[in-house]
Every structure is written in structure tokens, then in C-alpha cells.
Amino acid sequence: MKCLVTGGAGYIGSIAVKELITKKHEVIVVDNLSKGIKKLVNKKAKFYKLDLTNYKSLSKVFQKHKPEIVMHFAGYKAVEESMQNPEKYSDNVIGTANLLKCMNENKTKKIIYSSTAAVYKPHNKTVTETDELEPNNYYGETKRICEQMILWFSKIYGIKYTIFRYFNVIGDGGLNYIDPEATNVLPIIMEVVMNKRPELQIFGTNYPTRDGTCIRDYIDVIDLVDAHIKSLNKANNEIINLATNSGTSVKELVSEVEKALNITVPKKNKGRRAGDPPTLVASNKKAQKLLKWTPKISLKKSILATYKAYN
Template sequence: MNILVTGGAGYVGSVCAEILITHGHAVFVFDNLSVGYRRAVPQSAVFFEGDLADRQALDRLFAAHQIEAVMHFAAFALVEESVRKPSAYYVNNVANSIQLLDAMVRHRVKKLIFSSSAAIYGEPKIAPIPEEHQAAPINPYGHTKLTFERILEDCGAATGLQYACLRYFNAAGATRERGEDHRPETHLIPILLQVALGQRPNFPINGTDYPTHDGTCIRDFVHVFDIAEAHVLALDQLERISGHVFNIGSNRGHSVREALETARRVTGHPIPVVEASRRPGDPAILVASSQKTERVLGWRPQFSSLSTIVESAWAWKQKFPFGYGEDRQAAP
């Protein structure tokens, strides 16, 4: 199938592009490189540098290639930044996503998989969280994701679009060639590994007084390869599952201290910590129930144990200590 991957120069999108290619699909990546990297895009994908806000660029792409499905990863995805710049988040994650939808309608492309987020649950009342849990985001980023889920509901009904929303929990891990390189990096595992490589002096634990077994937050880490496989499964079965939302998590929670201990064991580095106060808006426990995803999609996460995730991220980080940085040499 000819698949358009928006945001395919970013972390999850580039890995999905890689996995789609291994499944025999032809991949077209559309990315404005605002935070992604040209080098992250697989060589056999066709790359278009462009912004979702640019209607003509989208029209050119759809007119030139018989795109049959879209996987929509492009977005701004930093919670803290979304609190400071909400309108930029609504413009990019909602208005620009509508541009994409409208272009799909103009060019009669009927299949879409959307990257949603656990952020739509806000402060969940239970763990693990099933999809029918109340959606109550507590930051603009979560609001933008939920808003677009609702827009898809309406547009699906009006246009016959087949779509699925995949709500990822904490994406983590790497393939051999692709890993996580966000700037600024706000995600826990890459920060731990930056300390192990001597790129940061210590690891801040934000909050040690949560009502959890060791006082630190509990999160559900899911390997980016398993996320990519969920996309492949969702696309294969889209006609049957259209309109559904799916949690993409491992069904298991790990505390920040457990992630720290795993990183210490995998890297052999002591990884010094500083204990800091809680960050506003960090729920104590965020763990997915992935029962529906397993039952309905037949998804079986293979690489989402914490050890496998950290080992794969560490292997990538050692191979590319400066990530995709153009300015610095990657290690041989």
C-alpha cells in the first residue's frame, strides 16, 4: 500500500516508517523538520519537506502519488510547552490536522491512523486505564489530542473516512538505526542514558512523595517497535475496527526509581540523582489496560519489558551518542 506518514522524521513516525517498509509498504514521509531529522527518515521512503499548514504542498503530494492511507504522527508533543504556548498547540495539532483531513477528502483518501495519547485521560481514577475511562485532559496538549479524536468522529460520520485512534502511553526504546532524540529531551529513559554517557550531571527525580510503593510516579513504557506493529495491525483491519480508540501500552507500570535501577544495571553507570519537587500536572500512576488492543487487534507487544526497552535505547545511544545531530559526529 502507498502510505503517507506525517511526522515521519520524528521519533515514533520514523520507526513506523521503517517497520511499514519491512512489511512491504511504500512510504511517503511528509515533515517540516521543525523538530524531526532528515537522517531519521528511512532511505527507501520518499521524503517531502513541507508543513501541514501548506494546502498546496499537501495537494501536490496527494496529486502526484496514489496515497491509499495516512498515518498521522506530526504534532507538537511537549506537555510543558503546551501550557506556555497553547495557541501554537491548537494551531498545529488541531487546525493543521484538519488541513490534512480536508486534503484527504479532496483526494479521496479514506484511511487514517491517528497518534493520540494517554494525556487525554488527565488524572485517571484507576489503573490500569481502559479506553472507556473518562477523558479529562489536564493540559493543552491533551486537549488538542482529544479534540482531534472528536473531529475524527464527526468527519468519519460525514465523509465515510475509516480511522482509528491509537493512544500511546510512554513510547520508548529504539531499533538498530532509529531512536529517541528530542530537543529539549523531556522523556525519562533518554535522560537517564544521557547521564550515563556523561552528557548530563545527574538525573532529577521529580517528586518522591507520590502515593506509590517507592514514592515516585509510575508509568507504562511501550517499545516503539510494538507501537509500529500496532499501526500495521490497525491498518490491516481498518474496515472492521474503524472509529475505535485503542490504548497502546504494556499493561505494566514501572516507577521512576525502577527505571533508574534498570538504567544503572544496563549501563553499568551509577547515574547520580537529585530529588526535586513534583512537576505540576504529573499524575501519580498512568498504566494502560491493553486488553482491548490485544483482543480486537490481536496485538502482542514483544519488546516492551523495561529491560528490553532500556537495552535497545542504550545500544542506539552508544552507537549515536549525539542522536541525529548534524553538527556532531556519531560514534563509529
């Protein structure tokens, strides 16, 4: 299949590109390299450095390659930054609008879209796909708007979609990815382990959870990409959580890292951060059923793979 991958130089996109190439698909990558790293892009993929907000350049790529399918990873994803610089995050929406326009003009059949747990209205029960949406930050809102645009383009023009809502993505897909601007907890722990930070700050130790720290659902990036590959021909016009159905607290995660690496991670308890829900764990029943997919990588394996990447 001829597949255009946006954000294919980023953390998840670069692994998806590698997997698509392994499975003999033809891959075209577009990425503005704002955060992506060119050397992560598999040499067999055709690469274009361009910003999705530039309709003219994007349109030329579509006209030249006529992709059959799009995997749309490109986007800005830092929650805090989205509240300080919303203009930048509006590009997530403008880029997706341009992409959908190009897809329709060039008869691209399907989009596989990277959405997020941040679209949901936070609550403490296991999240299912039909739960209420109410993002509490602008990043999540841009993702919700993009989801809605995709649904409308599907309704009006018949473009197929699989929208994936990712929970906390961790691990390494064999490309030794090091997050250049770590904001997620495992890359931050790795920076502490590598002496790039003095300690891990634990934000909130008095949440109504089993040990007082926030509980999250950590999904390995290899499992995540596997679901994308499986959705090339399946799960059309579906919205699907990608999660493990089980939660790990910050303290439990740190303790897993300490056990796996046989070290002690320096840590400091801090106050709660605004907007952090105590628990965020999702059901993956829909993914299991529609994609015949199940996450296989253990937390320990994800930690060891991440550690290897940082060494």
C-alpha cells in the same frame, strides 16, 4: 498499499516508515523537520519537507500520490511547552484539519492517528478506553480535538480510523534515534549516563505509590509500531490504548538501568511537578483482542536498545 506518513522523520514515524517499506508498502513522508531528522527517513520513501498547516502544499502531495491510507504522527508533543506557547500547539489541530480535508478530497480511505494518554482525566486506576477525557494541558487538548475531528469526518464522509492512545514510548527501533530535545525520563537518564547532564532529577518522592515516585506504563516503540502495521487492515473505527498493562516507578526504572548497564546513575530528589499524576497505567486488552497484538519487548531490552542508540 500506498501510505502517506506525516511526521515520518520523527522518533516513532521514522520506524513506522522503515517497517512499512520492509513490508513492501509504497511510502510518502511529509514532515516540516521542526524536530524530525531527514537522514532517519528510509531512502525508498518519497520525502516532502512541508508543514501540515500549509494546505496548498499538502494538497499537491495528495493529488500527486493519491494515498490509500494515512499514518498521522506529525505534531508537537512537549507538555510544558504547550502551556507556554499554545499558539504553536494549535498547529496540531490546523494540520489535522488540513489532512482530513485532503483525505476527503482525494478519497483516502483510512487514518491511523497518534493520540496520547494525556487526553484522559487523570486517576489512579488502570485506564481503559471508555474512561472520561479531560486533558490537563493544552497538548492533550489538541489531541482530544483532533480525535473528535476524526470521529466527525468518519461519521460525515465515511473515512475510517484507528486512533491509538500511546502511553510512555521508549526504546529504539534500530535507527539509533537520539532525542534532540529530551523531555522523557529514559532519554534524560541516557544523557546523564553519557555525562551530558550532571544528574537525574526525580520530581516527587512522596506520591501515594509503592516507593513514592511516579508510576508510568512504558511501551517499546517496536511493539507500538507493530500495532500500527497490524491496524492497516484491522480495528477500523476504534480507539485503542497502546500500553503494557503494567507500571514501573521512576526509582524502579533507574534501578533497571543501573542493573542492565552495571553503572550507578547520579540522581537528586526534587519536589513534585505541577500536573504529574502519581500513576498512569493502561489496559491493553482492547489492542490484544482487536489486533491480535501483544507487547513483546521487555523493559531491559528497551533500555539496552536506547543505550546502544546513544553510544
